[in-house]
Amino acid sequence: MGTIAVESAPTVVGSGRLVTGRYRLTTLLGRGGMGRVWLAEDELLRRRVALKEVVLPGHASEHVRASALAEARAAARLNHHNVVKVLDVIEDSGDHWIVMELLSGRTLADALTSDGPLPATEVRRIALHLVDALRAVHRAGLVHSDVKPANVQLCDDGRVVLMDFGIATALDDEQTLSSEAMAGSPAYMSPERARGDAVGPASDLFSLGATLFAAVEGKSPFGAGDPFSTLVAVVEARPAAFVNAGHLRPIIEGLLAKHPADRLTVDQATTALRPSA
Incomplete structure (x- = not known):
């Protein structure tokens, strides 16, 4: 889970959704046990980003959910060439998303x-x-x-x-x-x-x-x-x-x-x- 490169992929349910009034979902790039990663258009800054929808197991406690988001926010403070850049952590209609740089390859x-x-x-x-x-x-x-x-x-x-x-x-x-x-x-x-x-x-x-x-x-x-x-x-x-x-x-x-x-x-x-x- 975590593919955030641009590859051809079929359109799936959710494509076209506007998250927080800013990020337009376009293509599903990958999925795994912790969520789905989308190619999205940042309509404010007019750039493409990777948007990860955080989906924890249904039995996960609120503590676990809060911890996952807290550590994503901590990762956003990292600035290293070999670590994916986390641009933001956002909430929309009860769903949590991690905004990341879009990578090639x-x-x-x-x-x-x-x-x-x-x-x-x-x-x-x-x-x-x-x-x-x-x-x-x-x-x-x-x-x-x-x-x-x-x-x-x-x-x-x-x-x-x-x-x-x-x-x-x-x-x-x-x-x-x-x-x-x-x-x-x-x-x-x-x-x-x-x-x-x-x-x-x-x-x-x-x-x-x-x-x-x-x-x-x-x-x-x-x-x-x-x-x-x-x-x-x-x-x-x-x-x-x-x-x-x-x-x-x-x-x-x-x-x-x-x-x-x-x-x-x-x-x-x-x-x-x-x-x-």
Whole structure:
């Protein structure tokens, strides 16, 4: 979930709606468990934007809903080349929307579906950009909580962008992820998050490792066919066999350590990923 590039897509119900008297929905770009993303026209500034309709599970508490919007507002304060720019968080007729910059290109997930595994050198380049993005996110006091190929945009100009802060959490939020708050993709979830424990920056680093594994090997390291089996694999199993990773293998393994304290940090990952390392 999180595609915000311009691609051809069929018109669906909702197209043409004017949100807050300003944003005209045109094309549905993507959908997922946390909502739908639209191409929209900002009729005030006469520009195109991506508009995400935040749709949390029906059983989510008001606290969870409020937290999701609060962290989206926090993400709006981020200003980093490798993090999608959140322009606004708005409400219209009881619906909540996140206004984001519109990006070119395609997601890493789409690239893997179309082209298969990426060369290790390209994955290294992508990884360095994502580590920089996570450094900025964590310094802002946030945990992204949903790092995965579908939330990584590969722009036409070479820019790599981490997207979708719909389930980000604040570092000082004492709430753990109970079943009502559980969201995201099991195959890219950290063991502590899968267990419902409190999460921190290390959780994003685990998800980064799973994302890099998928990028270079063409599949999730823990995909087991169904969500429950996948979560069990995340918590208990070793990752799938490495075939294409080459020099990236020890870095990915360091990110995929089961215990947060044993994982590579952002700085350690950066050092290991630099070509001179």
